[in-house]
Amino acid sequence: QAEDGIRDVERSRGLGDVYKRQMKALLLVGGYATRLRPLSLDRPKCLFPVDNKPIIDYLIENLAKANCTEVVLAVNNHAEKIKSYLGEEKHGIKLHYSQEDQPLGTGGPIKLATNYLQDEPFLVLNGDILSWIDYAELMQHHKENHATATLTLKQVSDPTRYGVVRFGENDSIQEFVEKPTREQAPSNWINAGCYALNPEILNTIPEGKVSIERQVFPKLAAQNKLKGYKYHGDWIDIGVPSDYLGADKLIRKTQASINPTCIIHPNATITDSIIWGNTTIGPHTIITSTIIGRNTMIGHHISIKNSVIADNTIIDHNLIITEATIYPNLHIETNIKNREIKT
Numbered sequence: 001q002a003e004d005g006i007r008d009v010e011r012s013r014g015l016g017d018v019y020k021r022q023m024k025a026l027l028l029v030g031g032y033a034t035r036l037r038p039l040s041l042d043r044p045k046c047l048f049p050v051d052n053k054p055i056i057d058y059l060i061e062n063l064a065k066a067n068c069t070e071v072v073l074a075v076n077n078h079a080e081k082i083k084s085y086l087g088e089e090k091h092g093i094k095l096h097y098s099q100e101d102q103p104l105g106t107g108g109p110i111k112l113a114t115n116y117l118q119d120e121p122f123l124v125l126n127g128d129i130l131s132w133i134d135y136a137e138l139m140q141h142h143k144e145n146h147a148t149a150t151l152t153l154k155q156v157s158d159p160t161r162y163g164v165v166r167f168g169e170n171d172s173i174q175e176f177v178e179k180p181t182r183e184q185a186p187s188n189w190i191n192a193g194c195y196a197l198n199p200e201i202l203n204t205i206p207e208g209k210v211s212i213e214r215q216v217f218p219k220l221a222a223q224n225k226l227k228g229y230k231y232h233g234d235w236i237d238i239g240v241p242s243d244y245l246g247a248d249k250l251i252r253k254t255q256a257s258i259n260p261t262c263i264i265h266p267n268a269t270i271t272d273s274i275i276w277g278n279t280t281i282g283p284h285t286i287i288t289s290t291i292i293g294r295n296t297m298i299g300h301h302i303s304i305k306n307s308v309i310a311d312n313t314i315i316d317h318n319l320i321i322t323e324a325t326i327y328p329n330l331h332i333e334t335n336i337k338n339r340e341i342k343t
């Protein structure tokens with residue numbers, strides 16, 4: 001099988017420690033997170049809490065473990081919120097901010113940050129992924145295989161939402177197919193949004209808005225310069241509400257993630273849900289598989305299921321709300337089923 005041509009790097013303890021050299025990483029945190037609206041209208045995805053801690057903290061902590069000393073945050077949308085949360089240094093890592101005037105996609109921000117990245121191989125990570133990838137081991141694998149780019153790959157049961165690889169021989173990725181149908185999918189190994197790149201790649205990325213997945217990786221694959229690093233651990237991209245809830249469930253040890261500033265009546269039942277700060281929930285209310293933003297008041301005897309409720313919402317007593325998406329600053333007085341409420 002061609003797929004077996006890829007060297008299968010198990011997450012062997014200690015190998016990562018071999019790569020002692022310091023490294024740099026660029027984090028892509030400037031997207032609009034449209035699939036997480038309305039929660040993302042007011043907050044960048046990288047600051048969404050997972051088990052009450054912003055997802056960006058998990059990424060930076062994991063980078064610090066891999067001896068990463070400098071991180072470039074590629075920012076655009078909500079840049080000020082990211083800067084004021086992270087500051088100049090975190091977990092011993094020096095932070096730089098590379099500000100885009102307009103969204104540059106997933107490739108343009110790397111080109112824009114050329115001055116920080118041109119010296120030696122560096123990492124690029126999507127800022128919305130929860131994983132335990134050993135970045136030092138990835139970098140070591142990248143160097144040993146003399147690739148221009150090494151993609152971390154994750155095996156999933158449904159690859160259709162992702163960039164999927166077709167394996168070639170000699171550790172190479174032969175083709176890279178973005179969001180194929182099930183029939184077209186050449187394997188079930190997907191781009192996990194974490195790359196090791198050689199600085200020479202900077203010369204191949206055009207100026208302006210560029211998708212690295214669609215415009216850069218296919219060309220490298222055709223030139224036999226794209227390699228894969230198989231990752232076997234937990235991995236979740238928090239891009240849509242159900243996966244955001246899934247990521248939270250993976251980490252938390254409790255029934256739900258409730259910010260400590262919330263006031264929850266002891267007779268309320270909250271399961272598989274995420275509740276951001278300053279929310280009040282009344283007695284005999286049952287909340288299941290739902291994300292609730294900040295400063296929300298939820299009355300008594302309410303059932304809320306499979307919904308997303310944005311900031312500053314008031315929900316009256318005795319209601320049933322299922323599969324609803326509720327925009328900020330609204331007062332809800334009627335039952336809602338499978339609807340988006342904007343005004």
Ligand code: GTP
Pocket residue numbers: 028029030031032033034035036045074075076100102103104105106109125126127128239
């Ligand atoms: P959707 O609109 O819901 O697709 O979300 P998104 O804008 O975050 O796009 P996507 O999930 O494809 O982005 C993957 C990663 O790239 C995320 O970490 C984004 O923050 C980041 N990203 C996407 N577009 C840009 C951009 O124009 N500039 C920067 N700096 N990062 C971006």
